[in-house]
Amino acid sequence: MLTNGNPHGLRILQGLEKRQARITAVVLEAPLHPRAYLTQSAGSGGKWLAWPRAVKRWLATLRRVAGARRTYLPYTERLVITGALNSEQMKRDLEGLAPDFIILGGVGILKAPLIEVARHGVINSHPGLLPWIRGTGVVGRALERGIPVGATCHYVSSGIDTGAMIERRLLPVTGKEIALAELEAGADQLTSEMMVDVVVEQLLHGNVPAAVQQTTKFPMCSWMSAEERVGVDEQVRAGRAKQLFEGWRPAGIDSEKCQLPADYQPEEI
Numbered sequence: 001m002l003t004n005g006n007p008h009g010l011r012i013l014q015g016l017e018k019r020q021a022r023i024t025a026v027v028l029e030a031p032l033h034p035r036a037y038l039t040q041s042a043g044s045g046g047k048w049l050a051w052p053r054a055v056k057r058w059l060a061t062l063r064r065v066a067g068a069r070r071t072y073l074p075y076t077e078r079l080v081i082t083g084a085l086n087s088e089q090m091k092r093d094l095e096g097l098a099p100d101f102i103i104l105g106g107v108g109i110l111k112a113p114l115i116e117v118a119r120h121g122v123i124n125s126h127p128g129l130l131p132w133i134r135g136t137g138v139v140g141r142a143l144e145r146g147i148p149v150g151a152t153c154h155y156v157s158s159g160i161d162t163g164a165m166i167e168r169r170l171l172p173v174t175g176k177e178i179a180l181a182e183l184e185a186g187a188d189q190l191t192s193e194m195m196v197d198v199v200v201e202q203l204l205h206g207n208v209p210a211a212v213q214q215t216t217k218f219p220m221c222s223w224m225s226a227e228e229r230v231g232v233d234e235q236v237r238a239g240r241a242k243q244l245f246e247g248w249r250p251a252g253i254d255s256e257k258c259q260l261p262a263d264y265q266p267e268e269i
Helices: 007-018 034-041 046-066 068-072 088-097 138-145 180-201 226-237 240-251
Strands: 026-029 079-082 101-103 121-126 150-155 165-170
Touching (some): 026 088, 068 079, 101 180, 121 180, 138 180, 138 240, 150 180, 165 180, 165 240, 226 240
Parallel strands (some): 026 079
Antiparallel strands (some): 121 150
């Protein structure tokens, strides 16, 4: 598993532990030189503010690394502290593990050289229904676009959320939800559960999960502003999320998992 310390990765590991399953290694993205944080710290204020921001992020990484053994070793055979995302060090560390699969536990966009390291592929779980809902801020944007809240487990390609889809599930919505944040938490939990299911039910049995290619590329989503979130909160309280869930639910092929057919295409999209 490749992770940057995101809670999603830890939820996956804890889910695997509950099902008495383990992965070979956790590879933790944690660049240990402050210069590695300069690019992501650049912005308004120029170099005078970039360095303090970089040092702050570097110190946070050092704290994360200090607790990494305690955090991850109860759930895996091996912990590898690696360099920045898509760096040569990360590539070397992954190649040294010679993985059949790499699963993502919360990390940025992988470039092709890293994707190609895994013999059978890189697998991600995304808190939105592909191909309709890509990018970030996807739960709120789904409601905005008239798509139910859900999640997709998919292979990673060189595009953003464009890889072949292994499975899609709807998030069960009761109608008692009063805020977007509740649906976002539910979608995050669903993405972790889907990855656990794929690892336990397929990867650990030596299976290469079948997948369906995406044929249409829908517009990217982006994070909502505070004002936009207030508007979506109102939609949630009005029952919009439940309405969309109930509208798509009859198409499901597994009532317990709320799984959609691989070729499902609603008429209205």
